[in-house]
Amino acid sequence: xxxxxxxxxKEFNHIFRDRRTMLIVLILPVVxxxxxxxxxxxxxxxxxxxxxxxxxDPEVRRIVGRMDSNRYLDVQEVLPSTGxxxxxxxxxxxxxxxxxxxxxxxxxxxxxxxxxxxVGDGSDPNSAxxxxxxxxxxxRSEQTEISAELSGSESSVAFTPSVQLMYNPxxxxxxxxxxxxxxLIMMIICSMMTSVSIVREKETGxxxxxxxxPVKPLWIxxxxxxxxxxxxxxxxITILLLSRYMMGVPLRGSLLLLSVVAVLFxxxxxxxxxxxxxxxxxxxxxxxxxxxxxxMPTVLLSGIIFPCENMPAALQWLSHLIPAKWFIIMVKKxxxxxxxxxxxxxxxCILAGMTVFLMTVGVRKFRxxx
Amino acid sequence: MNAxxxxxxxxxxxxxxxxxxxxxxxxxxxxxGLIGPDGAGKTTLFRILTTLLLADSGSASVAGLDVVKDYAxxxxxxxxxxxxxxxxxxxxxxxxxxxxxxxFGTTVEENYDVIRDIYSQIEPFRDRRAxxxxxxxxxxxxxxxxxxxxxSVLFLDEPTTGVDAxxxxxxxxxxxxxxxxxxxxxxxxxxxxxxxxxxRVALIMRGGIIDSGTPSKIESEYPYALYAVxxxxxxxxxxxLRTADGVLSCFSFGSVHHLAVDPSAAxxxxxxxxILSDIVSAGFRDCDVQEIRPGIEDCFMYLAGRSRQN
Numbered sequence: 001x002x003x004x005x006x007x008x009x010k011e012f013n014h015i016f017r018d019r020r021t022m023l024i025v026l027i028l029p030v031v032x033x034x035x036x037x038x039x040x041x042x043x044x045x046x047x048x049x050x051x052x053x054x055x056x057d058p059e060v061r062r063i064v065g066r067m068d069s070n071r072y073l074d075v076q077e078v079l080p081s082t083g084x085x086x087x088x089x090x091x092x093x094x095x096x097x098x099x100x101x102x103x104x105x106x107x108x109x110x111x112x113x114x115x116x117x118x119v120g121d122g123s124d125p126n127s128a129x130x131x132x133x134x135x136x137x138x139x140r141s142e143q144t145e146i147s148a149e150l151s152g153s154e155s156s157v158a159f160t161p162s163v164q165l166m167y168n169p170x171x172x173x174x175x176x177x178x179x180x181x182x183x184l185i186m187m188i189i190c191s192m193m194t195s196v197s198i199v200r201e202k203e204t205g206x207x208x209x210x211x212x213x214p215v216k217p218l219w220i221x222x223x224x225x226x227x228x229x230x231x232x233x234x235x236x237i238t239i240l241l242l243s244r245y246m247m248g249v250p251l252r253g254s255l256l257l258l259s260v261v262a263v264l265f266x267x268x269x270x271x272x273x274x275x276x277x278x279x280x281x282x283x284x285x286x287x288x289x290x291x292x293x294x295x296m297p298t299v300l301l302s303g304i305i306f307p308c309e310n311m312p313a314a315l316q317w318l319s320h321l322i323p324a325k326w327f328i329i330m331v332k333k334x335x336x337x338x339x340x341x342x343x344x345x346x347x348x349c350i351l352a353g354m355t356v357f358l359m360t361v362g363v364r365k366f367r368x369x370x
Numbered sequence: 371m372n373a374x375x376x377x378x379x380x381x382x383x384x385x386x387x388x389x390x391x392x393x394x395x396x397x398x399x400x401x402x403g404l405i406g407p408d409g410a411g412k413t414t415l416f417r418i419l420t421t422l423l424l425a426d427s428g429s430a431s432v433a434g435l436d437v438v439k440d441y442a443x444x445x446x447x448x449x450x451x452x453x454x455x456x457x458x459x460x461x462x463x464x465x466x467x468x469x470x471x472x473x474f475g476t477t478v479e480e481n482y483d484v485i486r487d488i489y490s491q492i493e494p495f496r497d498r499r500a501x502x503x504x505x506x507x508x509x510x511x512x513x514x515x516x517x518x519x520x521x522s523v524l525f526l527d528e529p530t531t532g533v534d535a536x537x538x539x540x541x542x543x544x545x546x547x548x549x550x551x552x553x554x555x556x557x558x559x560x561x562x563x564x565x566x567x568x569x570r571v572a573l574i575m576r577g578g579i580i581d582s583g584t585p586s587k588i589e590s591e592y593p594y595a596l597y598a599v600x601x602x603x604x605x606x607x608x609x610x611l612r613t614a615d616g617v618l619s620c621f622s623f624g625s626v627h628h629l630a631v632d633p634s635a636a637x638x639x640x641x642x643x644x645i646l647s648d649i650v651s652a653g654f655r656d657c658d659v660q661e662i663r664p665g666i667e668d669c670f671m672y673l674a675g676r677s678r679q680n
Contacts, residue, residue, distance in 0.1 A: 006472035010461065017460045073453045205456030209515075212420045214446040368441070370422040 003215055007223030014197065016226060025193065029185045031233050033178075033242055045071070045310060047131040050088055051078045053100030057106055061098050063142050067098070072134045082119075089121045090333065090343050096120050096131045108146070116161040121338040125176050127307050132163055177337045178243040179331035180304030183324040185239060186262065187298055189232045190269030191276065192290040198224055198277035199286040208370060217368050225270050232266050252338030261348065263336065265327040268355040272323070274362035326351045373398045373523050379428035381414055381577075385538055388414040389577045391428070396556055396570075401549050403568030404558040405666065411577040412558040413453055416527045419556070420450045429545050432523055433610055446474075449521030449553075453528040455508050459501030463492055463511055467518060474519035486516045488544055488642065488663065506537035513544065517553075526557040526644035530564065541569045541623070562667035573670050580673040592664035592672060594618055594630040597645060600653035610652055623669055628668055 008256045015021050049067055055078055068075040076094055079085065086096040102108070108114035118135050120128035139161050171297040198221075201207040210220055234257070243249040251258070272294060280286040300306065301319040308319045319325055326347040333339040333347075341348075374396035382390040388410045388617075396402040398514050417423040419432055421441035429436065457466045467489070469579045471478045480542045482489075492510050499510060510527060516524060530538045542564065546572065549555055557568070565571045565585045572582035581588055597621075601607040608627055611620040618630045631641055 003472055003475065006469055010458065010465075010469055013461055013465065016460070204459070205452050205454045206458060208417075208422060208452050209456050209470075210452065210473070211422055212445055212448065212450040213470075214442065214475065215473050369424060370417060 004223055005217070006220055007215075008226055011197070011223060011227040015231070025231050025235075026188060028188065029181070029238055030186060030242065032181050033239065033247075045274065046074050047072060047095040047127075047134065047309075048076045048093070049073050049135065050076055050085065050094045050097040051079075051100075052082050052085070052097060053078070053104060054102065057100070057103070057105040059105030059114070059146075063100075064098075064137070066142055067135070067138050070134065070138055073131075073138070076159070082117075085119055086337075089123070090339050092329075092336050094121075095127065096135055097133055117163055118163045120163070122309070123175060123332050127309070136163070172192065175332075175336050176250055178239070178247060178249045179328045179335065180302070181330055182239050182243075183265070183328045184263075184295070184298060184303060184304070185235050186232055186265055186327075187269050187272075187294060187324055188290075189235055190228055190266055190292055191273035192287065193231075194224055194228050194273035195280065195286040195290055196283050197228075197275035198274070199280050201281050202277075203282055211369065217366060218363065221274065221363070221366060225274070227264060228270065228273075231268075236262050251335050253334035253340065257341060257344075258334045259333065261327065261330045261344070261351075264348070264351055265323065268323045268327075268351060268358065271355060271358035271362050274366070275358060278362060278367075280363040297322055301325065302328055304328065306347055311368060323351060323354050326354075347360065350358060371398065372396060372429070373400075374402075374556060376415075376419070376430045377428055377492075379415070379418060379425045379430055381411075381418065381423065381425050382607075387577055389418075389425070392574075392577070392579055393428075394572055394582065395539075396554060398554055399549065399552055400569040401545060401555045401557065401567070403554070403571040404574055405560075405562060405565050405571050406558075406574035407428075407560055412574060413527055416450075416452075416525055416556075416558060417576075420448060420525055421445060430564050436608055441566045447522045449516035449519065449524045451512050451516040451524075451526045451529055453531065456514060457500045457508070457515060459511055460499060462497050463503070464496040466511060467514055470484055470515040471518045476519050477589065478518060481518055481520050484520050485517050487547060488517070489514050501676065503532055506540075509533055509537065509541065510544075513541075517548065521553065522577050523554045523556065526555065528558050528560065530559055530561065534602065538564075539680045543642070562665065562670055565666035570634070571666070573666075575674050575675060575677065578677065580677050581669070588666060588669050589664055592669050593633075595633040595641060596668060597629045597631070597642060597666050598623075598626040598662045599629050599645060599649070600626050600658040601649050602656045603654075607649065607654050610649065610654075614648060619671065621668075623667070628662070630668075630672070 016026065051060075051064055055061055057065070059314070064075055067073045079088070080100055082097070083248075084095075085097045088097070096138075097119040099119065104114045104116075115228040116139060118132050120132040123127050201210065211217065240251070244251060260269070273290070276286055276289045279288075280289055297318075298304075299307070301311075301315065302322045302325040303319070308316055311319065330344045330347045332349075333344050372395045374394070375567060376392055376394040376635070379389055380387075392411070404480050406412055406416065414423065418425050419430060419437060421437050424438065431437060431448075433447055437444060458469070459467070463468065468478055488510050490591060492503075492507050492514070495507065500508065503511065516526075517634045530541055534539065542618050545555055545557065545567075561644060568585065570582065570584050571588065573580045574589070599607070599611065602620070604627075608622055611617055613626060613631055616631055620627050620629045629645065642659050642661060646657060649657050
């Protein structure tokens, strides 16, 4: 035990005495939070639309049919009331809901106005804005057609669509990038820093000394990992505070659940770092591997910038392999939708499975000799 | 019991053969020198003995423990100083020493008497970071770290490479004191002149042992008569001597050339006179020829040349 503590103290000394490490560990999260404020927007295909309304109404049927034939929109289900929308969103079964008022068609023909409510899933504001715009476009073109049909009569018709974004009424993009940045930071700190610090020992030759000593190789690994576990806890708290009080992102779900998920993800990243350190023999390789091999796919494929729904099937498959993707989905659900554990159980199991797998491979591969 | 036993060890890196059939025995409590040029396979042999590498074939044991089966046991009783300075540059002298003491399950205070002689020389700098030490001090610190747990066998891989002459002599004095405390020392060096400081040596070249024994035994087995030849200009003289009649070999040794001739060919005095008159008549200036006793380097050159022919 004393040996182990000596190791851990040594690791902290390495971190605190290297200004570059300190910079990466403590300043990078803040910089990234601010940078990702300007996230990229893209279009979305096959958005899933739910309908709330009377399908026996010919006007409603006509508009729904039109949406279904639009290549950006797929009508999924007709819900009996607006109360079902939020659970559909949480289970990620639908992207937008269109609600028609009672007697929509009759009122439209009589008074010339009909009320439609478009509810988007604001937990992903970029995509939500897009989807809502598509729906509005369909409604508008339908409106001009009906007006043309009725042009013989004295009144022109007008829908008065009202748009509402569930969970994120103000369309803050912070809602999108906070979970993403949280995932990225954890990834950088844990994978990059652990792999580099292990490989540095190989490169400077101290690993040779440690391996020739009676210390169990597994303890060397655990002592490497522990300080970065603590550092990422600090990062986690920093990001949460920044997002809550600077960006105004809510924490609707349980903080405990969020922390559990974060710790799981930290372990995933640590085992990835361990794997990299087994493969790489120089710090440069370790940096490249974690930079190009981990960071890039994470940024591009985890849904932080580009919605996964929009990628070619092969890339979508690939994106399932990115641990950060599952973490980000969970964080969004917990923070923004306020979902409880039952709603994230699938993602949680996937991430846990990945972690166990990576950890086993990493520890197995760690050699007791040079 | 021998402190180290090596039987027919082979090791290849891909197609490069680093060690081919090395066998050695190191007795308990002696300073054993492994002497050979860079790339001869010294470090590979060290890593196999310190359980850091696995040999392709052959067996070895340290203090009676097998390097493959009992690697954990060996790691507890050896001290190892790798060829490259391998301490934490960002930790202070004291922190490095305390860290390695703890790693081996002991404390600096407990074994202070083991390292006192050496540590007292760097103690004034104990709060300085290891990276800021001079070469000689780094080496002393590394030795302290390898000794702090009272190892029974000490492995020193090229400890004096890149260290100035005064520090080198200091270092060998320290080794003599360590040996006196009962520790077996297995040391490698590319410097042939350090051979005489060892109890026994093995000469290694291209992954094979070309001779081993006490330095005086190896020197006494040198078969030729040897002369130190001086003359100006030096390099043309070397070329001239190599082509001269009756010369077996000629190598440049600093300010003189070492010239080997067959001792049975002529009487001792005659041979000296003959060489001198030859080079004078060939037009070289400031000529001088002295008969000398062969050193380990002469023996190494001779043995290396012979093994290359076989």
